[in-house]
Amino acid sequence: MRFKSLVKDLRILGGESLLKGKFVVVGGERLSGKVRVNGAKNSALPIMAATLLAEGKSTILSIPNLKDVTVFMEVLESLGAAVKREGHKLEVDATNLNACEVPSDFARKFRASNLVMGPLLARLREVRSSYPGGCAIGSRPMDLHLKGLASLGSSVKERGGFVHTSTDGLRGSDIHMDFPSVGATENIMLAATLAEGETIIRNAAREPEIVDLQNFLNSMGAKVKGAGTGTVGIKGVKKLHGAEHEIIPDRIETATLMIASAITGGDVCIENAIPEHVEPVIAKLTEMGVDVLVDNDSIRVMADQVLGGVNIKTLPYPGFPTDVQPQMVALLSTAKGTSLVTETIFENRFKHTAELRRMGADITVEGRTAVIKGMPKLSGAFVEATDLRAGIALILAGLAAEDMTVVENAGHIDRGYENIAEKLKALGAKIIRIEN
Numbered sequence: 001m002r003f004k005s006l007v008k009d010l011r012i013l014g015g016e017s018l019l020k021g022k023f024v025v026v027g028g029e030r031l032s033g034k035v036r037v038n039g040a041k042n043s044a045l046p047i048m049a050a051t052l053l054a055e056g057k058s059t060i061l062s063i064p065n066l067k068d069v070t071v072f073m074e075v076l077e078s079l080g081a082a083v084k085r086e087g088h089k090l091e092v093d094a095t096n097l098n099a100c101e102v103p104s105d106f107a108r109k110f111r112a113s114n115l116v117m118g119p120l121l122a123r124l125r126e127v128r129s130s131y132p133g134g135c136a137i138g139s140r141p142m143d144l145h146l147k148g149l150a151s152l153g154s155s156v157k158e159r160g161g162f163v164h165t166s167t168d169g170l171r172g173s174d175i176h177m178d179f180p181s182v183g184a185t186e187n188i189m190l191a192a193t194l195a196e197g198e199t200i201i202r203n204a205a206r207e208p209e210i211v212d213l214q215n216f217l218n219s220m221g222a223k224v225k226g227a228g229t230g231t232v233g234i235k236g237v238k239k240l241h242g243a244e245h246e247i248i249p250d251r252i253e254t255a256t257l258m259i260a261s262a263i264t265g266g267d268v269c270i271e272n273a274i275p276e277h278v279e280p281v282i283a284k285l286t287e288m289g290v291d292v293l294v295d296n297d298s299i300r301v302m303a304d305q306v307l308g309g310v311n312i313k314t315l316p317y318p319g320f321p322t323d324v325q326p327q328m329v330a331l332l333s334t335a336k337g338t339s340l341v342t343e344t345i346f347e348n349r350f351k352h353t354a355e356l357r358r359m360g361a362d363i364t365v366e367g368r369t370a371v372i373k374g375m376p377k378l379s380g381a382f383v384e385a386t387d388l389r390a391g392i393a394l395i396l397a398g399l400a401a402e403d404m405t406v407v408e409n410a411g412h413i414d415r416g417y418e419n420i421a422e423k424l425k426a427l428g429a430k431i432i433r434i435e436n
């Protein structure tokens with residue numbers, strides 16, 4: 001009742017426009033019940049890119065209904081693929097793939113669109129794209145992708161913020177990656193499936209999404225092995241056919257819901273989860289004093305005591321995921337004691353700390369480490385989602401804070417969480433998403 005009247009008052013105070021495109025959360029509710037995890041965004045995108053390799057129709061099941069997926073569908077369509085979505089089922093037929101240029105709008109704003117480079121090069125022998133964010137060749141964040149594609153026998157030319165890659169036929173190669181980049185591993189795997197001969201990717205990323213991609217590629221007729229280890233081997237084949245595949249559950253959504261339970265002192269059972277994929281998160285929550293019960297495909301998270309601080313360092317899989325770092329920082333802001341969180345994957349991934357400070361959190365950032373002194377209570381505030389995971393971290397903080405939190409830029413959160421307000425509401429949270 002109080003929640004509804006608060007939202008009504010705010011609407012009256014600021015007019016409707018004040019709340020448009022925002023999440024409104026009133027904290028203090030203990031979450032309980034069961035919640036189901038959707039298919040993984042970070043599997044869906046490379047698998048959608050893989051559909052471009054086939055002459056024929058592929059059907060992808062458990063596709064999450066997210067803004068990133070919708071944008072990627074538009075990218076595939078712009079390249080000549082026929083794309084159809086019905087609920088959580090997606091069909092892609094790239095038989096008539098005819099464009100080798102990634103439209104600039106997508107390439108610049110949407111980093112994952114670079115995943116179509118490998119398939120386009122393999123099928124059409126040419127690809128043109130802008131750099132994400134206009135980044136120069138040789139530097140981050142495309143150098144590992146381009147080095148890999150070049151080793152497969154393509155020439156890479158850069159001019160005016162564009163990259164042009166072409167080949168007279170891809171050839172297998174032995175590639176050692178300087179860093180286990182997820183996207184670069186996927187791009188090289190995609191291109192190598194149709195290359196002549198064998199490719200070996202050493203120091204490959206080991207994320208579960210790479211394994212999911214391997215499984216889909218093999219069901220299309222590819223010969224890929226080793227995904228999930230540091231060495232992936234691909235024997236090139238002449239052609240790939242369409243296939244049906246179900247996307248794995250989203251481990252980042254799983255971890256986010258686990259933290260939602262912990263931060264509210266709740267008791268939530270997270271279903272359609274793969275516990276092995278969130279082991280580092282389970283380990284840290286347990287160290288903090290959270291009770292975590294693991295079953296085959298569900299995880300129950302109970303927090304009925306004051307939680308203690310812990311130290312965390314983000315690392316490539318199977319280390320602690322960078323995509324769960326902001327949510328953990330929100331949780332640690334409410335835990336007892338001091339925690340150190342070190343971000344080693346991305347240079348500038350602490351923007352949420354400034355917003356959390358507006359909610360009363362005591363966080364200082366020194367270089368790549370955030371020093372968090374836990375506070376007994378956070379307080380509601382107007383805060384801004386600066387990116388997807390920063391945004392969800394603020395919602396989590398809002399669930400635990402006194403009074404009302406308004407998270408601006410809800411669109412960032414829509415990129416990676418399907419119906420998150422409804423899911424949290426069903427667990428007892430007071431939250432609504434005001435449409436744009």
Ligand code: UD1
Nearest residue numbers: 042045112140141142143144145181182183184323345346
């Ligand atoms: C993927 C995930 C993203 C996650 C990240 C790390 C998708 C769609 N996105 O992103 O959610 O946060 O893995 O787990 O799956 N780098 C280079 N050169 C390159 C490529 C990357 O220097 O050519 C750097 C990046 O700037 C970054 C680090 O390597 O600092 C990790 O990037 P990468 O593993 O490639 O992440 P993404 O595939 O972009």
